[in-house]
Amino acid sequence: MLGDITIYSEGAFGYPGDLGTFAVASGTCAQKIKAGEPVYIVVGSDTATALATNLPTSANAASNISGIATSTSTDTAAAAGTVNVMNLVPSTTYLINANDLTAVDTQAEYDALVGNFVVLDLTGTAAAGTATYTALVAHNAAYGCIIEPLNVAKFPGKVRFSIRAAATTKGWATGIS
Numbered sequence: 001m002l003g004d005i006t007i008y009s010e011g012a013f014g015y016p017g018d019l020g021t022f023a024v025a026s027g028t029c030a031q032k033i034k035a036g037e038p039v040y041i042v043v044g045s046d047t048a049t050a051l052a053t054n055l056p057t058s059a060n061a062a063s064n065i066s067g068i069a070t071s072t073s074t075d076t077a078a079a080a081g082t083v084n085v086m087n088l089v090p091s092t093t094y095l096i097n098a099n100d101l102t103a104v105d106t107q108a109e110y111d112a113l114v115g116n117f118v119v120l121d122l123t124g125t126a127a128a129g130t131a132t133y134t135a136l137v138a139h140n141a142a143y144g145c146i147i148e149p150l151n152v153a154k155f156p157g158k159v160r161f162s163i164r165a166a167a168t169t170k171g172w173a174t175g176i177s
Contacts, residue, residue, distance in 0.1 A: 003036020004133040011091030019087040022048035024073040033073040041066040053122035056144030058166035099134040117143035135159040
């Protein structure tokens with residue numbers, strides 16, 4: 001993947017596979033969703049949108065994550081398009097930049113965050129094609145991502161995370177919910 005989120009470990013199940021190809025509405029700019037960005041698909045719909053800021057959470061279904069884009073969407077300002085989305089499965093972990101690099105610049109600081117529930121922060125806007133996702137490292141019991149162990153010397157400025165079942169549109173039966 002090219003974007004903000006990359007796979008760190010595919011877990012016991014291997015590559016998660018594609019969830020499918022979904023419609024993306026036309027809008028103010030072309031290619032609103034970039035490869036490696038989190039997406040939300042309304043349950044029962046075939047339309048994908050970029051995940052809003054400070055999500056996912058386990059609080060309600062409208063704030064859940066459906067998958068990670070594996071392609072850049074083909075929409076334009078005048079016409080709808082499509083985007084390919086990777087499935088979310090238990091035990092897959094991902095890498096993303098930390099929102100606050102000073103919070104993860106030593107191994108001791110990072111280790112103190114392991115197990116925290118966090119969210120993905122969106123800087124810029126998907127509608128304008130300027131979206132950048134990072135991980136906020138503040139803990140809240142309702143947040144949908146879990147910070148996982150990582151060697152900060154090998155991956156400076158990065159956060160390794162998994163996604164809680166309760167924060168997905170699928171809500172798989174295993175893992176922490």
